[in-house]
Amino acid sequence: MSRELDRVRVVLVEPQEPMNLGAVARAMRNFGLFRLYVVNPPSRVGPPWAREAYWLAVHAEEVLDRAVAVTRLEEALExxxxxxxTTGRPRELYPAPVVPAWEVPRHVLASRGEVALVFGRETFGLTNEELELAHLIGTIPAAPEQPSLNLAQAVVIFAYEIFQAALKEGWAAAAGPVGAGEELAEVSALEGFFQDLGRYILEIGFTDEKRFPYAMRRLRRIFHKARLTPGEVQMLRGLLHQSRYHMGKRDGQP
Structure with a gap:
């Protein structure tokens, strides 16, 4: 089980408080997660990680010692x-399927390769642009009077759900109908496809600049539901490129 948990990384985007970083490290250690990435942390957080972070990282100092600081979310997702x-904020349209925390393990355990759990800022979470990089969006249902959770609380809930699924059912059994050992396309390949698709729908007049963000969020959601493999992404990009080539020939372009 530990070998499978090793492929799960926790990504914190711009955490504001050193003690929250330490509390997250402890929550990860409680449930077998060790790989922590921190995106663009303020100087008071680190690196080097502030001593306040170590105060709360009880028996989880190794998680902080091994934590990787990067400047952009895309780097943490390489x-x-x-x-x-993860998000607790309602949006008009999410760019990926939305599931409660207890359904996340089915998708995590069913996939092959690296998995990232991404958590946003304490103040306002993840931006729409950051959410667009996700294949799946996890939420934690809470009382409407107080729906937001502390950063470490959110991490511990998702970590617990994944750990328990692996512990009780085993990774293969937990996969369920979502898929068994799927090799999904990497983030970089998917983003290349979405860039091609975005140019294409503008060129053919499917949408305009004003409606483009909304159209792309809906298209992202559709393709994320399909759980594209590397070969499928390559095929779709080839289809777009060939279509654009023939449109150019039809219009007399070289």
Whole structure:
């Protein structure tokens, strides 16, 4: 089980408080997660990580010692095949399927390759642009009077759900109908496809600049539901490129 948990990384985007970083490290250690990435942390957080972080990282100092600081979310997602972004904020349209925390393990355990659990800022979470990098969006249902959770609380809930699924059912059994050992396309390949698709729908007049963000969020959601493999992404990009080539020939372009 530990070998499978090793492919799960926790990504914190711009955490504001050192003690929250330490509390997250402890929550990860409680449930077998060790790989922590921190995106663009303020100087008071680190690196080097503030001593206040170590105060709360009880028996989890190793998680902080091994934590990787990067400047952009895309860097933290390099080599990742499944991105689960978390949010507690209602949006008009999510760019990926939305599931409660207890359904996330089915998708995590069913996939092959690297998995990233992405958590946003304490103040306002993840931006729409950051959510667009996710294949799946996890939520934690809470009382409407107080729906937001502390950063470490959110991490511990998702970590607990994944750990318990692996512990009780085993990774293969927990996969269920979502898929068994799927090799999903990496984030970088998917983003290349979405860039091609975005140019294409503008060129053919499917949408205009004003409606483009909404159209792309809906298209992202559709393709994320399909759980594209590397070969499927390559095929779709080839289809777009060939279509654009023939449109150019039809219009007399070289």
């Amino acid at each position: 080599g990742v095949h499944l991105v689960v972004a």
